[in-house]
Amino acid sequence: MKRITTPSVSRRSFIRTSALAGGGMLIGFNLFQACKPEAAPPVDIADLNFNDFNAFIKIADNGMVTIFSPNPEIGQGVKTSMPMLIAEELDVAWDNVVVAQGALDTKNFTRQVAGGSQSLRHGWEPLRKTGATAKQMLVNAAAAKWGVDPSTCTTKEGVITNSNGDKLGYGEVVKEAASLEIPEDIQLKDPKDFTIIGKDIQNVDIDKIVSGKPLYGLDYKEEGMLYVSVVRPPAFGKKLEDFDATEAKTVKGVVDIFKFGDKIAVMAENTWSAMKAKKIVKAKWKDDSKLENTEDHDKALTALLDGSEFNTMRADGDVKKAFASADKVLERTYESPFLPHNCMEPMNFFADVTQEKVRLVGPIQTPAGTARRVAELLNRKPEDVTVDMTRMGGGFGRRLYGDFALEAAEISNIAKKPVKVVYSREDDMSAGIYRPAIKYRISAAIKDGKLIGYHLKEAAVNSNMYGLIPNFFPAGAVENYQVDVAKYDSNITIGAWRAPYTNFLAFAEQSFFDELAEVMEVDNIQLRLDLLQNVKGHNDERIQYSPERLEQVIKTAVEKSEWGKKPEGVFQGFSSYYCHNTHVAEVADVVIENDQPVVKKITCVVDCGIVVNPLGAKNQIEGGVIDGIGHAMYGDFTFKDGQPQDTNFNTYRLIRMNETPIVETHFIESDVAPTGLGEPTLPPAGAAIANAIKAAKGVRMTKQPFVKNMKEKELLG
Numbered sequence: 001m002k003r004i005t006t007p008s009v010s011r012r013s014f015i016r017t018s019a020l021a022g023g024g025m026l027i028g029f030n031l032f033q034a035c036k037p038e039a040a041p042p043v044d045i046a047d048l049n050f051n052d053f054n055a056f057i058k059i060a061d062n063g064m065v066t067i068f069s070p071n072p073e074i075g076q077g078v079k080t081s082m083p084m085l086i087a088e089e090l091d092v093a094w095d096n097v098v099v100a101q102g103a104l105d106t107k108n109f110t111r112q113v114a115g116g117s118q119s120l121r122h123g124w125e126p127l128r129k130t131g132a133t134a135k136q137m138l139v140n141a142a143a144a145k146w147g148v149d150p151s152t153c154t155t156k157e158g159v160i161t162n163s164n165g166d167k168l169g170y171g172e173v174v175k176e177a178a179s180l181e182i183p184e185d186i187q188l189k190d191p192k193d194f195t196i197i198g199k200d201i202q203n204v205d206i207d208k209i210v211s212g213k214p215l216y217g218l219d220y221k222e223e224g225m226l227y228v229s230v231v232r233p234p235a236f237g238k239k240l241e242d243f244d245a246t247e248a249k250t251v252k253g254v255v256d257i258f259k260f261g262d263k264i265a266v267m268a269e270n271t272w273s274a275m276k277a278k279k280i281v282k283a284k285w286k287d288d289s290k291l292e293n294t295e296d297h298d299k300a301l302t303a304l305l306d307g308s309e310f311n312t313m314r315a316d317g318d319v320k321k322a323f324a325s326a327d328k329v330l331e332r333t334y335e336s337p338f339l340p341h342n343c344m345e346p347m348n349f350f351a352d353v354t355q356e357k358v359r360l361v362g363p364i365q366t367p368a369g370t371a372r373r374v375a376e377l378l379n380r381k382p383e384d385v386t387v388d389m390t391r392m393g394g395g396f397g398r399r400l401y402g403d404f405a406l407e408a409a410e411i412s413n414i415a416k417k418p419v420k421v422v423y424s425r426e427d428d429m430s431a432g433i434y435r436p437a438i439k440y441r442i443s444a445a446i447k448d449g450k451l452i453g454y455h456l457k458e459a460a461v462n463s464n465m466y467g468l469i470p471n472f473f474p475a476g477a478v479e480n481y482q483v484d485v486a487k488y489d490s491n492i493t494i495g496a497w498r499a500p501y502t503n504f505l506a507f508a509e510q511s512f513f514d515e516l517a518e519v520m521e522v523d524n525i526q527l528r529l530d531l532l533q534n535v536k537g538h539n540d541e542r543i544q545y546s547p548e549r550l551e552q553v554i555k556t557a558v559e560k561s562e563w564g565k566k567p568e569g570v571f572q573g574f575s576s577y578y579c580h581n582t583h584v585a586e587v588a589d590v591v592i593e594n595d596q597p598v599v600k601k602i603t604c605v606v607d608c609g610i611v612v613n614p615l616g617a618k619n620q621i622e623g624g625v626i627d628g629i630g631h632a633m634y635g636d637f638t639f640k641d642g643q644p645q646d647t648n649f650n651t652y653r654l655i656r657m658n659e660t661p662i663v664e665t666h667f668i669e670s671d672v673a674p675t676g677l678g679e680p681t682l683p684p685a686g687a688a689i690a691n692a693i694k695a696a697k698g699v700r701m702t703k704q705p706f707v708k709n710m711k712e713k714e715l716l717g
Contacts, residue, residue, distance in 0.1 A: 057086060057134055063158050063171035065092050068102040071123075072114035072365050073205075074395035075623075076678040077616035080204045082123050084612055088196040089131030089189060092170070093157040099204040101389055114365040114395060120612060121581060124673045125188075132186045141177035142168045191610060191671050200615035205391060215391040217348045217363035218422070225350065225418045226255055228411055229274035231264035231281050232431055235642030236491040239288040240264070243281055251277040256415065265411045271422050289491055291642035294337075294437075297461055300488045301439040304459035305333065310484035314470035314542070317480035319445075322453030326445035330519050334442070334508035335703040338461070338637040339435040339497060340644075342654065345393025346428040351408035352418035353378065358385040358409060363392035363399055370402035374409045397496035401433055426647040434637065435497030436461040440508040444516050445480070451516070451531070453480040456509075460487055462494045469501050471542045472578055473550065474509075477531035491642065498627060499679035502579040506683030507632060507690060507704070510575040514691045515700060524691075525558060525574060545578035552668055553585040553605045560666050561587035561603035570600070573692025575684040580676035583607040583668075586625065586684045589661075590692035597693050597710075599629055599661045602685065607668035608675045614667070620677040622663040628685030630655025636705045653705075 058066040067083035083099045135155055142160040143150040145168065152163045158170045191197075208215050233239060243264055245257040253273030257266050264281055268274035290296075323329060349362035351374075358380055364370050367387040375382045392399060408421040423431065438460045445453030458468045470483035497503060517524035532554075535547040554576050557563070566572060569591055576585040589601040602625050611617050634653040638645045646652035690701040693710070703709040 057090065057130065059134070059138075059170055059174045061171045061174060063092075063169045064096055064098065065090065065158070065170075066098045066100060068100050070102040071119050072363075072367065072389050072392065072395075072399075073101065074114045074363075074365060074392040074399065076114065076119070076620060077203065077613065078114070078119045079391075080201055081120060081612045081616055082127055083204070084196050084201060085120075085123060085127035086131040088194055089128045090135050091131075091155040091157065091195075094196055094201065096158055101391070114392075114399075118580075118676060120674045121676060128188050129186065132188055133183060136183045136186050137177045137180050138170050138173055140180055140183065141173040144176065145173065197610065197612050198614065201613050203616065216345055216393050217350075217361075217390045218345055218393070220350055220361050220390055220420070222350070222352075222418055225420055226267050226269065226415070227271045227274045228408070228419050228421045229266045229268075229271070229278040229424070230407060230411075230421060230427070231266065231278055231283055232427070233262060233285060234430075235285075235291055236432070236493070236639070237287060237289045237291045237642040238285040241284045241286045243283040245277075245281050247282075248277040248280040251280065257281065258414065260407075260410055260414060263407070265407075265414075267411070267415060267417075267419065274422070275424055292490060292492065293640055294638040297338075297437050297488070297490070297639075298335075301335075301437065301459040301461070302333075304486040304488060305439055305441045305457055307486070310457065310486050313468065313483045313485055314475065315482045316475075316478075317453075319453050319455050319480045319482040322447075322480035323443070323445045323455070326447050326453065328446040328519060329443060330446070330512075330516055331441065331443040332512055332515065332702055334440045334504075334511070336435075336438050336504040336507075337635070337704065338437045338492070338494075338639070339631060339635050340429045340637055340646075340652070341394070341396045341398035341433070341435075341497060342429065342649075342652070343392070343394030343396060343398055346423040346425055347398070347404040347431075348420060348422045349402075349405040349408040350418070350420045351405070351412040353409060353412040353416075356384075359388075360386065360405060360409065361388045361390065362405060362408075363390050363395075364402055364405060365392070365395045365397075365399040366402060370405050373402060373406060377406055378409060378413055396498040397500060398433055400496055403431075403433070425649070429647045429652065430644045432493035433495045434492065435503065436463050436494040438504055440505065442508060442512045444512070444519075446520055449520060449522075451478055451520070451527075454478040454482075456483045458483075458485045458505075460485070461490050461492065463487060468505060469544075469579070471544050472502075473535075473545055474531055476535040476538050476540050476543045477547075478534070492639065499579060499624075499682045502577065502679075502683040503628070503631075504683075504686075504704070506575070506577040506579070507686035510577065510684060510687030511690045511701065514574070514687075514694070525554065525563070528554060528576060544581075545583065549583045549607045549668070550576060550578055550585075553583045553607050556666060556668065557585035557587050557603060557605040560605060560664070561589075563587060571597075571692050571696035573688045573690065573695060575687035575691065577680070577684040577687075579683055580678075580680045582675045582677065582680035584680050584684050586681070586688040588685075588688035588692040590689065590696050592696055596707075597689075597696055599633075599659070599689055599692075601662045601664065602629070602688065603664045603666070604681055605666045605668065606677070606681065607670060608677050608680070609670045609672040610674050611667050612674055617667070617677050618665050621665050621681045624677075624679060624681035625663050625685050626655060626660050628682035629661070629689060630659075632686030632689060632704050633659075633706050634708075636708060 067086050069079045069082050071078045073079040087097050139150050139153050139160055143153055146162050148162050154161050160168045240262040251273055253269040254277045255267045266274050266278045352359045371385040371387050375385045404421055412419045441457040443455040468485055514524045517527045532547040532551050571590045573588045585605045587603040590597045590599055694700050699710055
């Protein structure tokens, strides 16, 4: 069975420069083993631009430490937690640490990405080694001053002490340390000795966030910059034929309006003028292909499930034989709609394209990939493109794609001016990149009271294997197990949405297991635990989850939620899931008010390894749970003639403040490397609620959103 491992790190990954011109030491580190052999550290530190590094430590003469955080910050807290790893092993007081956002460095590093809940998992050992190596160099410098063996020296909060009680601050030896050789043998702390990791640390940007200081892409501005609002095709399947901007150009502040590709750029001195003029542009569109409706997708996905054209992702045993010999067969189909991302901060990006360089600034989850695409678009050398990252007001996968950055670069290249593309909320919801509509059909074969066969089929719009992970539970737990996928091609653009692959699959499978337990006349929790016993001892490298860790979160959730012991009128639903290397179990407490289910509490148990920042971790867990509840209960997005039917929050339903439940979080204590937290608590939330609704109302949910489809079920009886 495949176990979770921490990426190792080599000595060549560590970059140390000579002394800073003004005193101090700068240390850079390749977070993800991506340091290329040809990349050499700069020789003359006096001319060094800090942006040449991916992540680095700067230690000043006064002992203050600046830690540059390399990864994009989308609210998941890496700008706080990743520097915590360095500071822990460097052994400095957190109060003496300043954290700054690093810029893109494509020369030395390749994984500056926010996505997949992987940042801490990949950075755990490399970042700690960054701090430990720097600390050892400082200790060696102090020991040389004293003429003692470095092994007789200790460190605490930026102060080095020898066996005689003599003390030196890091700032007092930083110049000498910068000239020393990089030590080959370093020791990382035992987790029991951590003083920063495991403590509640406030978000390093919190003061700026609450006081409204510039941090986000929408805040960014430069002198002479123009604002751009883009007219895009009103429906998927339409292309631009012609346009008239005569009246739009009369709007005060408008500088120019021109075509690029199948879009129209409205360039103005401010966003108000650009957006006002955009509404006046008279565009003529032609149908380039079929204009699809939600009903088209529904029929197409059902036809795929009923057909025989599938790609088989995993096949254990003989599923056909198992179903042929079964005493009972349970089959259910689960359906989910398209969903927009709805980041609080709409898409935006700055670009300044000149003959010498292409300078990009803004909120992006994939700065390296976006820089590469811009270079290709403009036929420029990759080294001509730079990206400075701002904090993001949400990403959820939408900012992985960078289409808005490409628009800004193309428009700046045509206009020969620095520009900033700004989406309105309507642009944000109608311009594409959605979670795809998906249907799952799950079948179970039961013989002599045992589960002998399990067949999962996926039909998805525009995405093969998008929502399907064939090696998660119950892979390995059922002897005859098969996973098939099929794709429907559409004009509508889709992409990753928070917890890709699992955000809807978890609801389908975990709801199915509860119904399966009813049919088998066994306890729903015990069914899961019994199946996990079948996985223990397996040598199947494909299986990604740990049956032992999944079992522990299940049992802990049962205990902490007081499963089955709630007073009359409180109905509970259970769900457990593994994704993004993390094991989660959730219990929903639901009551009926005015004949409607109301979620009062979610008990969430998480095994994510060592918890680096409990305060930030709880924020991620609670946010994921509430996001999962909101979209499962209310999220719906439809198309008519290729056009989205909801373009703002007056019609698109999000969870409201008074609908958010208490989320009670429990961590499994662990000494293994940390795993993801930004996404894993979202997928199980929908199933926990659906199973609680079944207990409360006797209605089995198979289609999201629940509120809309529950009404339909009740009307149909």
